[in-house]
Amino acid sequence: MSSLPNTHEVLLRNSSLLNGRIALLGISDPGLLPLCPSNGLAMTEHAGVFQALAAHTDWQACFGYEPEGLQPASFDTVVVFLPKARAELDLRLALARFLGRQSASLIVIGEKKEGISGGAKQFLAMVPDGLKVDSARHCQVWAGTNTQPKEAFSLADYLAWTPVACAGIEVAVAGLPGVFSEGELDDGTRLLLENLAEKPLTGEKVLDFACGAGVIGVWLQAYRKLAGAEVGVVDGLDVQAQAVACARATYAQAGARGEIYAADGLASLEGRWQAVVTNPPFHSGVKTDTSMTEQFIRQVAHHLVPGGELRLVANTFLPYESLLQRFIGPVQKLAQDNRFTVYRAFQRMPR
Incomplete structure (x- = not known):
């Protein structure tokens, strides 16, 4: 059995942060899902990963940033995996704020070599109480509170x-x-x-x-x-x-x-x-x-x-x-x- 990506392993290392209904934005390996303490939404922008998510029927799969059928403020914890393009992080964080309830936990995870230090600055601009809560496997984990939920999210706006x-x-x-x-x-x-x-x-x-x-x-x-x-x-x-x-x-x-x-x-x-x-x-x-x-x-x-x-x-x-x-x-x-x-x-x- 192959190991999970570093970011997914580090999330499991911090599984105590995963409370209530979970939304995972930018998942790259569906093998993470059965290891999470609860279920919810798994979003990927990769068509192959999206197809593989279909096997996990207890999770709602979402392809990219057009979450049809999703209601705002419907998740207690929203995890954002750092995207390859830094410009995309603002888009992913906006979706996280839309999906998260008032005071939901927002988490950002990324590898150092892919720019998590810069990503953390973007995170703190939207989540003022954010803090670094872990550093392991060449990754950082930042967590904060959804104090400014978005009432609407439309990909067309971007x-x-x-x-x-x-x-x-x-x-x-x-x-x-x-x-x-x-x-x-x-x-x-x-x-x-x-x-x-x-x-x-x-x-x-x-x-x-x-x-x-x-x-x-x-x-x-x-x-x-x-x-x-x-x-x-x-x-x-x-x-x-x-x-x-x-x-x-x-x-x-x-x-x-x-x-x-x-x-x-x-x-x-x-x-x-x-x-x-x-x-x-x-x-x-x-x-x-x-x-x-x-x-x-x-x-x-x-x-x-x-x-x-x-x-x-x-x-x-x-x-x-x-x-x-x-x-x-x-x-x-x-x-x-x-x-x-x-x-x-x-x-x-x-x-």
């Missing part, structure tokens, strides 16, 4: 819009705290879009894997429309709740065609596409982690029609070329700058 322009096309992109490249077009995606303008995809049914806020899908459809080509459909998939919410808002604003799926990889997705485009993640917290992309490359062949195209942009130092060759087909480097490479591979035709 949504921001950014105009993004590339290759003569400008689109409006929704942003939320914690979404990759919020408020700007990252350099890798820019190189990919410029390459798509130079060498357009031929397939009309496209999947954008790790779609983030939906910029590739809306840009591609706008570019095709301007060029007088068939606009087609661009579906999107992402593992993060905020990204899914942003992509759906971005598509709705642009009138773009396509479904946005919440999923951890392609395993649970049905269907085939004529083309797949992606700027996949390679970080897990502060560490380089290519496992999600490597799994994607192994699986994507099952979701491309024979002869279908994968267009992928990645940091040049990442070892994807041999994987693309092995699992999909012959690989071309279509574009490269001092940081990124755009690869193209076509699905092998059946013999």
